[in-house]
Amino acid sequence: MPLSANNPDRTSWLHVDKNSDFPIQNIPFGVFLTRDDIITIGTRIGDTAIDLGALHQLGYFDGIPLTDDIFLQDSLNDFIADGRKTWRAVRDRIAEVFDSNNDTLKHNKSHKEIVLFRLDEIEMQLPVQIGDYTDFYSSMEHATNVGTMFRDPDNALLPNWLHIPVGYHGRSSSVIPSGIPVHRPQGQTLPNGATEPVFGPSKLVDFELEMAFITTDANDLGEPIPVDEAEEYIFGLVLLNDWSARDIQKWEYVPLGPFLAKNFATSISPWIVTLDALEPYRVESPKPVKPQLPYLKTTGKKKSFDINLEVSIQPEGSKENMVCKSNFKYMYWNISQQLAHHTINGCPVNSGDLMGSGTISGPTPDSYGSMLELTWRGENPIKLKDGTERKFINDNDTVIMRGYCEKDGTRIGFGEVSTKLLPVFKKK
Numbered sequence: 503m504p505l506s507a508n509n510p511d512r513t514s515w516l517h518v519d520k521n522s523d524f525p526i527q528n529i530p531f532g533v534f535l536t537r538d539d540i541i542t543i544g545t546r547i548g549d550t551a552i553d554l555g556a557l558h559q560l561g562y563f564d565g566i567p568l569t570d571d572i573f574l575q576d577s578l579n580d581f582i583a584d585g586r587k588t589w590r591a592v593r594d595r596i597a598e599v600f601d602s603n604n605d606t607l608k609h610n611k612s613h614k615e616i617v618l619f620r621l622d623e624i625e626m627q628l629p630v631q632i633g634d635y636t637d638f639y640s641s642m643e644h645a646t647n648v649g650t651m652f653r654d655p656d657n658a659l660l661p662n663w664l665h666i667p668v669g670y671h672g673r674s675s676s677v678i679p680s681g682i683p684v685h686r687p688q689g690q691t692l693p694n695g696a697t698e699p700v701f702g703p704s705k706l707v708d709f710e711l712e713m714a715f716i717t718t719d720a721n722d723l724g725e726p727i728p729v730d731e732a733e734e735y736i737f738g739l740v741l742l743n744d745w746s747a748r749d750i751q752k753w754e755y756v757p758l759g760p761f762l763a764k765n766f767a768t769s770i771s772p773w774i775v776t777l778d779a780l781e782p783y784r785v786e787s788p789k790p791v792k793p794q795l796p797y798l799k800t801t802g803k804k805k806s807f808d809i810n811l812e813v814s815i816q817p818e819g820s821k822e823n824m825v826c827k828s829n830f831k832y833m834y835w836n837i838s839q840q841l842a843h844h845t846i847n848g849c850p851v852n853s854g855d856l857m858g859s860g861t862i863s864g865p866t867p868d869s870y871g872s873m874l875e876l877t878w879r880g881e882n883p884i885k886l887k888d889g890t891e892r893k894f895i896n897d898n899d900t901v902i903m904r905g906y907c908e909k910d911g912t913r914i915g916f917g918e919v920s921t922k923l924l925p926v927f928k929k930k
């Protein structure tokens with residue numbers, strides 16, 4: 503059955519710019535602090551933020567079984583744990599309330615004063631309390647590029663890669679929303695030609711263009727999630743910047759994988775776009791190069807999504823420079839395969855877990871999802887509009903990632919994840 507909230511013909515009585523990421527067909531979920539210092543769950547149409555806690559108290563969700571305080575929370579975890587049926591009913595109701603043909607709230611000035619906020623009146627928070635954060639490594643182009651640079655160009659893709667959605671466990675304590683600046687990390691590195699490491703600021707701070715999915719309570723300890731059921735347990739997607747210190751990474755990662763090179767910060771966009779909203783943008787996943795084991799084989803619906811992705815660097819006081827254009831559809835392993843693999847050993851997944859896709863590099867050099875690849879380890883620096891060059895990210899640069907889908911005149915997007923890199927932390 504088509505989802506009512508996805509009706510492409512629906513318009514809203516709230517103003518929506520033509521190129522907005524947030525038409526009434528999107529209806530993402532997030533958490534924000536209001537002008538009155540109240541934390542609430544909300545959604546967004548155009549440039550208007552909508553307080554769902556207030557909307558619920560005023561009775562606009564009557565008939566949907568929801569607890570009174572479901573939206574009066576500082577995270578979406580409980581709402582997500584209520585399951586897909588509830589997410590759908592709430593999203594459909596929001597679409598009805600804000601439909602151009604519905605005058606109820608539109609003509610109620612006092613209700614609108616309580617429910618609607620301009621974006622400059624709110625402060626976006628992390629949308630979920632993240633219990634566990636996992637990062638995959640699912641772009642064949644990225645894995646090949648990094649394998650070429652870090653290891654052996656003749657055997658760039660390691661033998662397991664075409665059989666396993668490779669991943670590592672990250673650290674949730676340093677996941678931050680868009681807008682929170684990050685300090686350049688310090689650590690151990692092995693200078694070129696040296697035999698002993700040195701300690702100091704990382705010289706090779708990089709971004710990684712990723713998306714991430716957020717789960718609901720999915721399975722009990724010991725219980726795998728079948729690959730074709732995986733999407734039932736995925737609430738939605740965000741943009742993710744997996745900040746990476748390449749010099750620290752290269753020295754520390756053998757043999758257990760990334761550690762301090764990756765966990766100093768991971769930035770995400772604050773609005774979670776639901777899988778339901780992304781339904782019209784499904785595409786086939788890349789053809790498997792090698793046969794996949796049965797637990798990873800998907801059937802039925804297409805399991806990848808056509809999401810345009812862009813990365814810009816903005817030096818302090820200067821213009822934005824777009825350095826990468828990629829697409830989520832390039833991922834060799836899709837989100838269903840990632841979740842099936844993650845749980846095949848019986849590992850439980852909880853509401854609010856964050857699963858990074860891995861760096862999303864495409865086939866062409868302008869679609870590589872990190873500076874490491876775009877400048878090929880710094881060999882081909884990128885020229886910026888202000889006349890300076892970048893091999894990696896400089897202090898006081900801001901890295902901005904954006905993502906959107908577009909089809910048949912409807913566009914829905916993720917907004918942005920924007921993060922400034924500050925110099926090394928100094929105690930005042």
Ligand SMILES: O=C(O)/C=C/C(=O)CC(=O)CC(=O)O
Binds near residue numbers: 712755
């Ligand atoms: O190939 C390696 O040794 C590591 C590559 C990465 O930087 C991996 C990573 O964080 C996963 C990813 O983003 O694809």
Ligand SMILES: [Ca+2]
Binds near residue numbers: 710712
């Ligand atoms: Ca990564």
Ligand SMILES: [Mg+2]
Binds near residue numbers: 744763
């Ligand atoms: Mg990181």
